[in-house]
Amino acid sequence: MRWSNPRSSVAPASRRLSRRRLLPAVGPPLGFTTALLLASTLLLYSVPEEKHISIYSTAANYSLPILERNGTDYVGLLEVFEPLGNVTAKASGTHWKFRYYDVESEFTAGSTRVRIHGSDFDLPSNFLLENRRGLVPLSCLGTLLPRILGGPVTFNPNSRRLFIGNVAVHFTAQVSSTTPPKLVINFTAPVNPMIATEPGKLRMVFTHEALVAPGSQVLTFDSKVIPSASFQENNGAAELVVAASVPLIATFSHDGRSITIEPPPQAATPVQPPQTTSGAANAPPTSSTTTPPATRRYFAVVDPSHGGDERGASLSDQLAEKDITLAFARRLRQELESRGLATLLLRDGDSTLSLDQRASLTNSAHPAIYICVHAASQGNGVRLYTALVPVGAGNRGPFLSWDAAQTAFQPLSRSAGTFLVTELQNKQIPARSLIAPLRPLNSISTAALAMEVAPPSDDVSQLNSPAYQQMIAAAIAAGLADLRDRLEADR
């Protein structure tokens, strides 16, 4: 069963129809809706659950049925690989030859021994051949697939979710301090979950999306209305359950990259008559609450390095690198926005983001340029770095190497770096352009630069000087504004 091709830009009809989903308010006007939901839920639960595995990759996201043989879960190997690229299989007696691009594997029915690309590999249970269809034990996919695909695979056998390469969709969740409070969940890629409701809960089931857990399985919020949300995975799907003390509505925005969960007006103002509640629940979505804000196309993504638990360099007893990078990044965003260049700041507070999350967020925003900000006490002025792409990180089939995604953009990144160095030097700011082994530059699929800001003199505290930060931010922003056409052309 194929769900979606991530390369396709056509939104599924279901999403277009379900921009707004409602948790029924408690009360007679919504009784019919509640009964309908309850009946459909019971109907669904009465059908025995079929076991599935969900596979997520850059080529396609899909689900396959799991077959139980002798008490062991099996899956068809050809079906696993078919959506991923050129694959052939040939059965001859008890032997089964399988080929994925130039990787040839030989399986034998009733045997655990497999020969893959000239090397032996042992399956945890026997290989099965049924009507010329090769079945492998489900539990071996995490170790078998990397040998054939030549890239990293993450398999969670308990939830039966398999991730090929770095395709994980991350999310952040934050409750606003407004009245009524809103839970805003931002995803690194568009999502279209099935939303179900039950008293005190709003449940979102992600079957098509490679959604992965945040740092903690349970997120707690400082709100009595929306106190927590929990993440769990089961039978090829991820589930996010939002606990609430009032009915909630979910609204999609940013092309499905954001979901806002909030109490409907009637829940926030319980003094209103029930008729108003009914009308709000059953009326078609109004433009004021459901029309997603126009999707913003960012010119630049500015990444204040480090943050949260990771302090970066200790520039002085009081000065941590993470604080300087954030202050500087905010100034850079302000300078870019003032020149009409839409800018996304990857963190606007003291939060922890992994390097892979930073690359994921950037690549999904499709900016014209990515700039990560560092600060150092050594030297002076500004150093601009482009990626040193590691050796041996090649592509196989339709998969781009995560470690070498920058390769095609290196000439553009370097020419942008050289141009900005000249701009800075013209403004009497010492500047230098270098190549550096600095992640996540190599995983960014657009022009990518890292800047390391050093103090103007031996006085490290000058790094915290608003005037100094402003001077550099303005010079960089002016240079990027001049480069706009060139960067936009290669986007």
Added chain:
Amino acid sequence: MIPRHLMLGVAALLAITLGMSLYVWRMRGRVDRGELSAANTQPVAPPVSGATEQVTLYVAYDDTGVLRPKPLRIPLPSGRQERAAEMLHALLNLYLDKFSPHPLGAESEVRDVYLVDPGLAVIDLNAAFADSHRSGVLVEELTVISLVHTLSANIPGITRVKLLVDGNERDTLAGHADLSNFYDVPTVNQVAAQLQNAQ
């Protein structure tokens, strides 16, 4: 009136307590001295015996943020792997010197160098090397490129270099320079050439 036998008993106990305290104090002093000598992991100087050979070390200079070649004559063993280790020890001795142009933590050490595969060299640093390293993009890059370029420039045939810390993979040296991937020597040569040009 305190009985005489009680006074004698207390006096004996006091004497024993004093004696035990002195004994424990002496024993502790001995253990401290023993541990200190065991924990002294400063790199030892290369063997002074044997013929010396000229090598070129690529030394990092923090003041200008550059890498400069420094010809040096050091005694070298005959084995390829041992020669590689000796060269890096010589480089580290410069960095651990009082007047180092690129100071490293006092306990920093190159544990070993392995030439495990045609073209592949593995440099194993000790934990103190990474833990005490200053954090910053340039300062970490200078260290990494200095080690890799010194090795590849003096030992022919090395095409890739991997850095480990205490025998294990590590994401970064001190928060910036990537250690999770292999270093490709032709690319490092390009970076080293760039680092030899002052701004």
